[in-house]
Every structure is written in C-alpha cells, then in structure tokens.
Amino acid sequence: MSSRTLQFTAHFILWLGVLVMVVPIWIAFASSTHENVDIITEGMKWGLGDKFFDNYNEVLNRKGGFSQEITATSMFINSFIMAFGIATVKVIISAMSAYAIVYFRFRLATPIFWLIFITLLVPLEVRILPSYQIVSDLNLTNSYTGLVLPLVASATATFFFRQFYKSVPDELLEAAKLDGANSWKFFIDFLLPLSKTMIAAMFIFMFVYGYSQYLWPLIMTTDEKYWTVVMGMKIIFQESYEGGNLPRVAERFSYIILSMIPPVLVVIFLQRWFIKGLIQTEK
Amino acid sequence: MSYLELENVTKIYPNGTKAVNETSLSINEGELMVFVGPSGCGKSTLLRMIAGLEDITGGEIKLDNRVINKVDPSERDVAMVFQNYALYPHMNVYKNLAYGLKNKGESKEEIEKKVNQVAELLEIKEFLLRKPGQLSGGQRQRVAMGRAIVRNPKAFLFDEPLSNLDAKLRGQVRIEIKKLQKQMDVTSVFVTHDQVEAMTLGDRLAVINEGVIEQVGSPIEVYEKPATYFVAEFIGTPQMNFINGKIHSNKFISDGFEFSINKDVKDQEVIFGIRPENLKVSANGSIKIKVDLIEKLGADSIIYGYDKSNNYLCYRENGNTKIKANEEISLEIDDENYHLFDQETKKRLN
Numbered sequence: 001m002s003s004r005t006l007q008f009t010a011h012f013i014l015w016l017g018v019l020v021m022v023v024p025i026w027i028a029f030a031s032s033t034h035e036n037v038d039i040i041t042e043g044m045k046w047g048l049g050d051k052f053f054d055n056y057n058e059v060l061n062r063k064g065g066f067s068q069e070i071t072a073t074s075m076f077i078n079s080f081i082m083a084f085g086i087a088t089v090k091v092i093i094s095a096m097s098a099y100a101i102v103y104f105r106f107r108l109a110t111p112i113f114w115l116i117f118i119t120l121l122v123p124l125e126v127r128i129l130p131s132y133q134i135v136s137d138l139n140l141t142n143s144y145t146g147l148v149l150p151l152v153a154s155a156t157a158t159f160f161f162r163q164f165y166k167s168v169p170d171e172l173l174e175a176a177k178l179d180g181a182n183s184w185k186f187f188i189d190f191l192l193p194l195s196k197t198m199i200a201a202m203f204i205f206m207f208v209y210g211y212s213q214y215l216w217p218l219i220m221t222t223d224e225k226y227w228t229v230v231m232g233m234k235i236i237f238q239e240s241y242e243g244g245n246l247p248r249v250a251e252r253f254s255y256i257i258l259s260m261i262p263p264v265l266v267v268i269f270l271q272r273w274f275i276k277g278l279i280q281t282e283k
Numbered sequence: 284m285s286y287l288e289l290e291n292v293t294k295i296y297p298n299g300t301k302a303v304n305e306t307s308l309s310i311n312e313g314e315l316m317v318f319v320g321p322s323g324c325g326k327s328t329l330l331r332m333i334a335g336l337e338d339i340t341g342g343e344i345k346l347d348n349r350v351i352n353k354v355d356p357s358e359r360d361v362a363m364v365f366q367n368y369a370l371y372p373h374m375n376v377y378k379n380l381a382y383g384l385k386n387k388g389e390s391k392e393e394i395e396k397k398v399n400q401v402a403e404l405l406e407i408k409e410f411l412l413r414k415p416g417q418l419s420g421g422q423r424q425r426v427a428m429g430r431a432i433v434r435n436p437k438a439f440l441f442d443e444p445l446s447n448l449d450a451k452l453r454g455q456v457r458i459e460i461k462k463l464q465k466q467m468d469v470t471s472v473f474v475t476h477d478q479v480e481a482m483t484l485g486d487r488l489a490v491i492n493e494g495v496i497e498q499v500g501s502p503i504e505v506y507e508k509p510a511t512y513f514v515a516e517f518i519g520t521p522q523m524n525f526i527n528g529k530i531h532s533n534k535f536i537s538d539g540f541e542f543s544i545n546k547d548v549k550d551q552e553v554i555f556g557i558r559p560e561n562l563k564v565s566a567n568g569s570i571k572i573k574v575d576l577i578e579k580l581g582a583d584s585i586i587y588g589y590d591k592s593n594n595y596l597c598y599r600e601n602g603n604t605k606i607k608a609n610e611e612i613s614l615e616i617d618d619e620n621y622h623l624f625d626q627e628t629k630k631r632l633n
Contacts, residue, residue: 171369174336179430180357180386189382193373 025260032056032253039249055254070224072232072255078147079211079229080262085148086210087203094154094202095195098161099187103173113162120155124216132219142223151210157202164198165191200273208263229259285309286470287316287333287438292342294328294494302328304494305342310487313468315461317485319475321517325494327442330474334363334440347437357386362431363440367447368423370415376402376426377411380433387434401433404463421452428460432467439464439471445480457483478518482506490514507620512629515556515622521585523622524562524596526555535623538592540569542616546633548623553632556622559585559599564606568613572596574606588612 027044034049059072100106101113124131131150140146168191176186192199217228227235233255267274287310294303303325310316318326331337333344335356344351351359371379377398384394402408405425415423424444431439441460445453461484464471475481481488482502490497490505490513498510509515515523528537529552535542537555562570572588575595584604587597598614606612623632 169367169369171365171367172371174334174356175363175365175369175371175430176382177336177356178334178361178363179383179434181382185386190371190373 025257028253029257032250032257034250036248036250040247051250055250056258059251059254059258070227070232072229072258074225075227075229075232076258076262078144078226081144082147082213082217082228083207083210083262085144086151086213087206089148089152090154090157090206090210091199091202093152094157095161095192095199096187098158098165099191101158102162102165103183103186113158116153116155116158118155119153124151124213128215128219131216135220142221142226144226146220147217147226147228148210151213151216154206157206160198160202161195164195168194197273197276200270204267204270204274207266211263229262233259286312286314286347287472288343288345289329289333290343290345292329292332292344293340294325294332294337295340302494303332306491306494306496307342308489308496308499310470310472312470314486315464315471315473315484317473317475317481317488318491319478319481319485319488319517320491322476324491326474326476326491328494329491330363330440330442330472333438333472334361335359357383360437361440362434362436362438363442364427364431364444366443368415368427368444370423370426370430372415375412375414376407376418376429379415379426380429383430383434397433397435401429404432405429420448421456424448424456428463432463437470439469441471441473443475445475446477453480460484478520482518490517492517508631509556509622510631512554512556512624515624519558521559521597521599523556523558524594526557526590526594526596527552527626528555529553530623539571539590539594542569542621544621544623544633545618548632552626554624554626554629556624557616558620559597561617561620562596562598562614563617564598564600564612565615566613568615570596570614570616572598572612572614574608574610574612577604577606577608579603586612 027046030045030048031039032055033052034045035051038049039045061071061073097116101109135141135146135150138146140149172190173186176190181189212230213228214230217226218231221227221231233252289306289308291305291307292303293301293305295301306329308316318329320326328337332339333346335351335354339352346359346361371382374382380398380401381394384397389397398411399408402411405428407422407425407429410418410422410426415426418426424447427444444460445456448456457480460473473480473484475484485502487499487501488505489499492513498505498514500508500510505514505518509518509523512525516525526537526539528535530536530544530548530550532550533544533547535544535553535555542555570590572590574586574588576587578585578587581603583602584600584606585597586600586604586606587595590596596614598612600606621633624630625632
C-alpha cells in the first residue's frame, strides 16, 4: 500500500471514529432545541430548532420530582458534591495507603496490599445490601456523607500510586532524610508534587466514576433534596407520562446534554496535567 | 587529631550477610579519606552507616567526639553526595539547596545568603531558577555538591559521585572536588571503585575487600608497599605481575627464574609480585618471555608475554617500543621494587 492510501485509510478510520462518538451527541443536542411535539411526530432532529432557551431554562429551573421540590440545578450541585467528594477523598486515601504500603516496613504489608487489591472484585453493586445496612445503621441515609463515604476506598488508585512510588528512586528518600525531612514532610514535599500528574489522572477517573453513580444514590436517598443528576435522569420528568401529557422528550435531551457538561469540564480543566503525565516523567 | 572515628563497626543484614566486619578506622580533621574496593565489598555500606542510612549492627561511630550511632541522619551534621545526585526533580536549584536549611528552621534571609554564597562558589548562580532536568550532568553534579556544602556539615560523604559523568568531565570534576575540599577544609569520605580516582583524590586510602579494610595509607604507600596480595592486585593498571614460587635461603625460586632477595625471609611458599614498570629489558635478564601482545598508549607501551612456565607477564616501557610480537625478550627485576606475599595468609612478607 502506498503511503498516500495508507494515510487516507488511517484518516478515514479516524473520521469514522469521530462520527460514531459525535453524531449521537449532536442529535441529542439538536433535538433538545425543538418542541416536544415536533420530535414525537417527526422523530429525532439533525438541525437546530428555536426552543433552546425555553427548554434549558425549563430543565434547570422548574421544580420536578414526586413532591415538586427539586430542580435540575440542585441535582447538579448534589452530583458535583458527591463526585468531587468521592474523587478527592479517594485520591487522598489511596495516596496515603500506597505510601504506607511502599515506604513503611510493617508486618503483612504485602498481604494487606493484595487484600486491598482483591476488593476490585467486589464492586459496590455486589455489596450494596451490606453497605446500605451499615450506612443506615449509622443514620447516614439522606446525607452527603452517606453518598460519599462508602465509595471512597479505591483499590485501583491505591495500585497506581503504589506502582508510582515504587519507581521513585531510593536515593531521593535518603537525600531528603539527610535534609531533615520526616516521613510526613517526605510525603507532602516530595511524593505529592512528584505525583501531581498522577493525581490529576486519578481525579478525572474518580470524578467520572462518582458522577455516574446510579444505584447507590437511588437506594440511599429518599429525600429529593439529595437526588443526583444521573439518577434524576430517569425520574425527574416522569410525571409527564402520567397526566396524559406528551412525553417531554426535548427537555430530556436538554437534561442529558447538561448532565454531560461537568465531567467534560473536569477533563478539560485537568487534561493539561494529565497529558503531561503521559508524555513526560519528572524523575 | 582523629575527627571521624569508626570502632569495630559491623554490619550484618537481616539475611545474615556480613557486609562490614569489625572495621576500625580514624579519619583526621580536614582529611579526604577514600574508600576503594571492588563492587560489593562493603564500602558503600560503611559510608551509609556513617550517614545514618543504614543501622549499625555493632561497634561505634564517632564524629567530633560525639557517638552518632543512634542519631537521626539529619542531626549528624554530615552531608552526602549521591551517585545519581538525587536532586529533587520537582524543585528548582535554589529550592534544592535551600530545602535542608528550611527544615532546620533557618530564616529566609539567612537561607538566601547561604544559598547565594554557595551558588557563587560553585558558579551555578545563573541556574538557580532552573530545575535539575534542564541541567547537564556536570551542572547537576555541582548542584549536588552545593546541596552538601550549603549545610556547612562536619563531614562530606561522597558515594561514587563521578561514575555518571563521561570520562573527560570526570577528570575535571575530580580536580574541582579536590580543590574545593582543600579550600573548605572539611573532613570527607569518598567512596569509589575507580583506582585512578582513589589515587588522585585521597589524602589516604582505605582499600576494602569483603567487608574488611585491607590497608590504610597514603596513595603512594599503598602503591609502593601493598600490605596484602589483594591490595597489590587491586591497585595499579596494568596489574602487578604475580609468580608463584618458594623462598629458599633468601632466594626466590620459581619454575622460570631465580632471584636473590636482599632481606631475610624464612623459607616458605610465596607469591612474588612485580609491577610492570619495575621490569626492564636487559640482555642477561633472568626472566625470558615470548611477546604475545603489545599495547601502544602513546606515552608508554605495554608488552604482554608468556614466560617459560606459562605465567602471563606484563612489562611497561616508556614511549613507543621497538619490541615486536613473537619476539623473545629478557627482563630484569629492579632490585628494590618487588613484593613478596605469603601464599597462605596473603600478607606482605618484605
């Protein structure tokens, strides 16, 4: 194959990939700017309509839910708190537990690490009943603590941090020791700054993970005040089916588009460090 | 006056390996002591015990009359230059130098003054705001030195700091280190496996083998009067020639030749050692070799060959030699400069 055809084929495949990714989002966005009745009668839209402001305003500010008390805006805030809380605490706990495993010599350090690692096999969905039991015994249902806490331990992140710390040369620790750094200072002054790209990457993954939680908030929250975006997607416009009204398809699309924005923002904001971490190591 | 003192220092690793065995040594104030030995001989372990990076299994280490066995590394008043420099990659040069002082709780002005002084001394002022990743090998080396100097320690410890530099730079930096050490007059320990470094840098050398100090002495002493077979073998390039034989009524007798020794040594099995430059060509020399290989180095030529009993011997001649391969030559031994070692104990006899 000549290099020209090769290039053409490569670009063709790339464009195909881009289309597969972008077209559904575009259709959702385009549809979200039309009236409900148009979508129901004419199907999904490729072009933009003129209902952008009406629909998005309706979604963000109209109260919905069973008791008509919650708006999408407050669900976004809840989701953000949950995802941000999960990602932050996860990164902190993982970094610290990996630090303990790699740098401190205590008995059973390796078995403990593998025990942590094995928890990868037990995702939240599998242990949802005991988790719920515990959280409910602690009276944490319907609270942000209850939303965040059961999800903050991460074997994946602990594993990645462990691998990273292991690659930090021993001399660095020794030089730091001679310079009077204690174990706390070594963590704060050395490991954290050295792993900041790693932290950014982990934060992105964990934020998206926390943001897309569905089952846990669904079970955890009975108070609409604590509803999150992803679970609300199913519920918020449900009443519209029941009153004999038209399904509110356009608004749902608006809601979906809006729900994608926070993770995208996090990625855009942190990708600078993320990509840096992939292409260069500061060691 | 003894300043840094090791008394019966021993290191046994948890797996039972004895890295350092009852080593005693005293280093004077302002002296540069070189630990030299093959890899795995325990020289680095010894240095790291002085630094406080390894626990001491037995014995005592004293610095300026203070036992420092249990003292925290940062409180020992020693500074170390690591093999790969161990600069802090995420901090710029200024912060690298300042970090230790900051941890000591010194004021900002004080730190700035000291760092600037050291930066001037080492001519790294223009790099102060760069990160280690943007520096060349030689510059990094200086920053590592600077980090040690800025703390104004009682002892400098160097752990093979030149091994990451290319040959040319190594020579330069070696001279710089030597000058700097003299200028600052700080007691220093320098670990290396490179005998050229050891010979040129050290006020004294400690030749270490298998966790034991074989000999301590000035470079010339060590070269001219090696105390053991190991030292004789380790120091000097090309290596000393060794011939097995025995002493009989003050005469060394081997299969190939005989040689009268001018000292009383009792009759026993010995190893006879002679450095390549202490041989000379002579028509009626007692050692006859058949030349196998000639290395011409410009300043001198190294000639290798087999003697009658198949010992591979080496002879050094100044300048560009006229000797050719496969030629037979007779070599004579310089009367003074030969070495006799006991075959059993490997200790020097003469």
